[in-house]
Amino acid sequence: MSVKFLPYNEPEVGEDEVRAVSEAILSRWITRGALTAQFEQALAARLGVSEVVALSSCTAGLHLGLLASGIGPGDEVITTPLTFAASVNAIIHAGAHPVLADIDPDTGNLSPALVERVVTPKTRAVMVVHYGGHAADMAAFNDLRDRRGLTIIEDAAHALASRIGDRWVGTDGNLTAFSFYATKNLTTGEGGALVVPDSVDAERIRVLGLHGMSRNAWNRYQNGGHWRYDVEMPGFKYNMTDVDAAMGLVQLDKLDAMQERRARLAARYRERLQGLPLVLPVERTGYGHAWHLYSVRLDVQATGDIRDQVIEDLTIAGIGTSVHFIPISHHSYYRRQFGWKPGDFPVADAFFAAQISLPLYPSMTMEDVDRVADTLGQSLRRRG
Numbered sequence: 001m002s003v004k005f006l007p008y009n010e011p012e013v014g015e016d017e018v019r020a021v022s023e024a025i026l027s028r029w030i031t032r033g034a035l036t037a038q039f040e041q042a043l044a045a046r047l048g049v050s051e052v053v054a055l056s057s058c059t060a061g062l063h064l065g066l067l068a069s070g071i072g073p074g075d076e077v078i079t080t081p082l083t084f085a086a087s088v089n090a091i092i093h094a095g096a097h098p099v100l101a102d103i104d105p106d107t108g109n110l111s112p113a114l115v116e117r118v119v120t121p122k123t124r125a126v127m128v129v130h131y132g133g134h135a136a137d138m139a140a141f142n143d144l145r146d147r148r149g150l151t152i153i154e155d156a157a158h159a160l161a162s163r164i165g166d167r168w169v170g171t172d173g174n175l176t177a178f179s180f181y182a183t184k185n186l187t188t189g190e191g192g193a194l195v196v197p198d199s200v201d202a203e204r205i206r207v208l209g210l211h212g213m214s215r216n217a218w219n220r221y222q223n224g225g226h227w228r229y230d231v232e233m234p235g236f237k238y239n240m241t242d243v244d245a246a247m248g249l250v251q252l253d254k255l256d257a258m259q260e261r262r263a264r265l266a267a268r269y270r271e272r273l274q275g276l277p278l279v280l281p282v283e284r285t286g287y288g289h290a291w292h293l294y295s296v297r298l299d300v301q302a303t304g305d306i307r308d309q310v311i312e313d314l315t316i317a318g319i320g321t322s323v324h325f326i327p328i329s330h331h332s333y334y335r336r337q338f339g340w341k342p343g344d345f346p347v348a349d350a351f352f353a354a355q356i357s358l359p360l361y362p363s364m365t366m367e368d369v370d371r372v373a374d375t376l377g378q379s380l381r382r383r384g
């Protein structure tokens with residue numbers, strides 16, 4: 001008997017995206033141009049911010065955000081061990097020294113109190129990651145920023161539609177990077193964007209993200225454009241393309257509907273997983289979860305260390321899963337380079353050891369959720 005495979009993630013794309021991308025290609029303007037500018041404006045309008053720079057990835061946004069803040073060699077940047085490599089790699093590529101602080105056990109987000117303990121005279125910035133789509137405690141981080149004169153860079157790869165009170169993540173006056181990678185809540189295949197607060201020059205970030213050239217191809221190759229340009233600094237090749245932006249504009253129109261669907265699926269998971277030896281994702285009072293991940297943890301007191309076996313059972317039953325994240329302190333490069341090891345960040349280590357990300361994306365049905373919940377329940381009963 002063959003079981004139907006339920007993937008862990010599937011982008012919500014179809015004919016509308018095909019049409020928009022086709023039109024962009026057939027316009028014969030296929031890299032950064034009018035559609036990218038339009039996407040930047042549409043995203044800025046949705047968030048209620050004045051400047052968004054569209055880029056090739058969130059990683060590019062984190063890197064440019066650090067550079068535009070003047071962070072480099074000799075500076076320390078504090079971040080979380082419970083994140084994707086990109087967060088720490090951006091700090092390293094900026095030439096700065098990454099410092100880790102442990103997480104809050106309920107949300108998986110960087111703990112403001114533990115960050116405060118590792119601040120030194122060399123600390124210049126904190127890179128806050130909004131884990132899974134639940135915003136970090138930005139009131140505490142912004143307070144730390146103001147008291148200590150630090151820069152906050154927000155890795156909002158999971159948090160395009162996350163809210164704190166009635167405000168979207170990305171509107172707190174910090175450089176905030178979003179991801180439009182294939183698995184994220186809004187996708188352009190590959191892509192990202194950086195929210196640039198009024199205190200930072202967005203034009204400088206656009207220049208830094210496109211070879212450091214004072215005039216980009218759009219200005220140069222348009223009718224009436226001029227051939228002369230100047231390289232002001234050795235920049236990077238981090239721009240979004242109009243083909244990506246065409247898809248992004250369609251996705252942005254669908255974002256509210258996609259988010260509503262994610263929230264309904266998450267509510268169904270909560271209902272169906274109730275009573276199992278699991279720690280279900282929290283939504284702190286006053287926060288709006290973006291449900292990028294449906295991240296559960298085994299109650300290991302009750303189940304023992306059976307996370308890997310449970311994943312195996314789900315795999316055999318045709319259910320895709322993922323784990324977010326293998327802590328930064330477990331990977332060979334960072335261990336070698338910075339001396340971290342498993343055990344250094346006990347809250348993140350325990351979170352990781354018990355964690356499973358269940359399938360969650362708009363095209364899933366309620367029956368898909370029930371199937372995952374039933375299979376997970378069977379596995380826990382059998383293994384427990």
Ligand SMILES: *Cc1c(COP(=O)(O)O)cnc(C)c1O
Nearest residue numbers: 057058059084086157179180181
């Ligand atoms: C996906 C992800 C990134 C990287 O996003 P890209 O757009 O692929 O560069 C960074 N941080 C976190 C937490 C992510 O999940």
